Amino acid sequence: MIGEEHTALETIDLLLRDRTRMLLALRGDRDVMPVLRTMVATIAICMAIVGAALGTYRGGAQIGYAAIKLPLVLLGTAALSAPALTAIGLALGRRARFAHDLALVLSALAFGALLLAACTPLILLGRSIDLDYHRMILATVGMFAIAGIAALRMIAVGLAGEHAVGWRAAFTGLCIVFVVVGGQLSWALRPYLARPRAQDVPFVREVEGSLFDSVTQAFDSARGIYTRGEAPLPSRSAP
């Protein structure tokens, strides 16, 4: 089974080719530590590649910055979200298996990261044909959305296969926590894709509040409630 008969590369190959077998192996009582190590390394390497590819849009230091930050976003989101899956499941009568839940979440994210890594030629193509910044953003969002849906689907299939009490609630809870935490973590560590004309690119932007603060502010603005004197002019705004 996984972790005993497979090397790291074989485990990744299994993840890509036969996820049903992969999920079956994660469902058992075997030691999942080798899987955890492999999946963390897969996410770190794949997302570093994707980050570096996104960084080439601006070039220079941004390549390294994005290569460091994107793996942190995904691994941080997994670390903050997986306990919720275990806790909700345990609350509803599911067996408590934190290491196995973490392995499931990390495997699904590794699958998503591998899909994104497969998209890097498209990112580089966008750079090479000087694709407009906003179109590049939209294309990136599309790629991440596809990878995210694939990862969540894998988690759903993995949980459904357990036939445990409350798996739907556990999955719903995980999705909510995952989207909220992932959104906020990626917001806090932005930018990843910077305009080529940007003079200086910070590793992370100054704290401007959370994604939800921003959404709240947008709602207020839509209702005519403004918290600042004027919108920043393009020449004064951050690139």
Place this chain on the structure above:
Amino acid sequence: MSVAIEPEPAPLPRAAGLALAALAPAAIGGILASHFEAIPPVAVTPAIVLGVIAATSPALYIALAATGEAPRVPAVARAIAVALAAFGIALCGFVLPATFLALTSITDATPIAMATIALGGAALLGMRRLARELALSSLSAWLVFAVWSIATLGIAGRLWWDLTRELLP
């Protein structure tokens, strides 16, 4: 008799479950306490949870008994203890994300929203576990449980609203 013959195992030993049901809301209260630099939420949040359950659970027993779905008092007490433990465990799972989201926010609304969502989500999971533990079978019993749940969540929600309103400048 409406109590399940073979109830699912409790998520934790009873004492540990009840301790978690008090500590997890205290941790959520701590999120507000750190943001607003006010200690009361740490004590008031668990007080709201445990106080409201203590105040309303006899009503649940009486109403269920009146409908003919009359679980024995120890069975109802066990079900409530299991549901409280489930609430505490679920809330523990939400503490880390809620803390992260509150700490990375600069507005007053976000920590309150995160704490409210965490408490509300855990409360719904606790209610679901309570319904399962009580093994409600008849429509009238479900109706009683639904009304009780709405009333309990409503009372707790009102007290929580009052607490957060006092924190806001």
